[in-house]
Amino acid sequence: MQKDLKARVDWIDAAKGFCILLVVFHHVIVTSYSLPTFVSDSGSDIFSYFNEKISHYLAPLRMPLFFVISGMLVHSSVTKKSWYEVFDKRISNLVYLFLLWGVIQWLSVYGINRLGQPEVQLSSAVNALYSRELLEFIWLTLRGHSSLWYLYALVVYFIVCKSLARNWWLALATMLVFHWYGWTFGLSWPVNSIFINGIYFAFGCFWGSKTFALLSRLNASSLLLAASPIILFLLTKALGFSIPMLLSFSIIFVGVPLFTVAQRVMKLSIVSWIGRNTLQIYVLHRIFIELVGVLVIPAMLDLNKPLDGLSADLWLLLYPSFATATIVVLSLLFWHLSNRGIGRALYNMPQRLKVLRSSCPSASLS
Template sequence: MEPPARLVWIDVARGIAITLVVAHHSIQFLDGNGWSVGPLPAISALLATFRMPLFFLVSGVLASGIIARASFSALFWRRMALLIYIYALWCLIRYAWFLWVPWPFDPAVSPLGDLTTALILPWSGLWFVYGLALYMALAWLMRRLPWWVQLAAGFVVSGLFATGVLQIGAVYTWRSIGTYFVFFLLGSLASSRIRALAGRLTIPWALLVAGVFVVGCVVFALGPLHALVGYLVSFAGAAFGVALAVTLARWGPAARAVGYLGQRTLPIYVTHVLVVSLLAWVVPTDLVPAAIAVLLLIAISITASVLLGELLGRVGGVYSLPAPVGRFARTRSAPAT
């Protein structure tokens, strides 16, 4: 069994991924509000093969123990209940926020969409939280199957979503949820192997993985079969993300700084869009070069999200379950053995 201790590189990996998510949304909102962003959207599109595969792979690694050994009741009350609550709460918060902050994108994916269907049609950027709860339930239901059957099924289903062969609704959210399921499943099923390989990673191997990922990105950007190639390159992206995280985790300052963010991904994830959307709207267009604007948005939105997390995290029901529900959850969730 994998050791219970939380490994530094896992927090670093989460910190890298959440920073790239904030960068992606910063570029999106600047572009949507009329900034001259140049090649930044194309660069962000390339990084899509890296940020979310890494995020879900590491999430699967962290959830592997409880999925394999706990009852569904324990899984639900220890992990899924919080995700479902956060999704519902922050759907309402985003709805209220974007009543007065302009939404510069397709109305079909606006937080002003139909709240009554949000639990079956995740139409906002909160799809990550929704998908993570769904992945845990699916992985638990599949846990008795041979590992290779689970991975094969996950690879095929995710590939069908990634290439657009299988589609639910007209917006990107269900496609994203379907595409990244295999990475969560891989992290869950291969948790011990991934941890062991990470512990033995050397610089030459890290450089080799980085080289494979870079070549894959070039093929993805220039070659045919764009969606299929992008899906396949995402596996190299997830491996590169682990290699990068392990390498940075061995350097004290980076491990502390990036790992600090990795331990606070939930408040950063649900809050940063509010800050980014406001600043991209109120700051005059092209006041500074777009690259600098993106860096400033990343720094300000992450700082604000962390501060709000520290302040409001002490108040039950904002980034955690309400106190009565939390107490009930603790009584219902027997520890995994």
């Protein structure tokens, strides 16, 4: 029993590690990698096509699996514990981190851009971290227009699922309506992402543990379960329409057994360790992406003479993976150096700020 539990935890950590690497890789692709000032037109399109397609085709796995796992991990808090017991950890702590790191990212990116060259603009997205004044930052942050939208979404999803915990089917139905609305009306980023990903959180919360316990066994029943969303997706495709949610579930249902097998065979210790430290990477990586893209790369390159020939090809082929690894290492190094003393308040709400600290000192917030 203990061995099965450990294997299940191991695949969760490995999956989270893989997903956060995909998140950083994707943000590298859509920021510094896409800047035309760094590479001339002579660069090989096949390399950029290759990296961009990796990000594109793994998008149905990246955030959906993250939210499925997040839902699984709060199952007990949603279904068994009172609001009184879970408020600090599941709501106020996430709101605290969302607001704190929203301010830190905004001030950091503002300072980096002030030091950088004006022609270097990494993203045109409507994002609070690019706000030019305080009121704009507050307005965008309250609406969830932030690179930290994952934390914003977790609070919303948790509140919805816990409010409807006695009628789990109603929670799933509510999230399904949000998902349909997001895909149908094409809302702007990241509001669209907040709408469409709730169904994965709710599924993970109410059905994730049972589903993935079966999938991890690799027997006839698990293979049939893993194949079911694939069959449905192919069927809808043959009928002339596509349901993106089925594609995500198809990849997730196939991916979980693969993570389980890979963890047993290859012992993905580094990826699993990264998976246990996703928060630090998530809140820090955008700052380092801006630092590298706005200051480091322009300092290394002559923007008046973009890379061409072999240099351009090597850039287009290797930069996304190299930058992803570098930014992850920098994020973890900064966390390691700062997560001590008063610096611990950067990654967890201080005890004195917790709303239920004095009234519920011994609550188990798992």
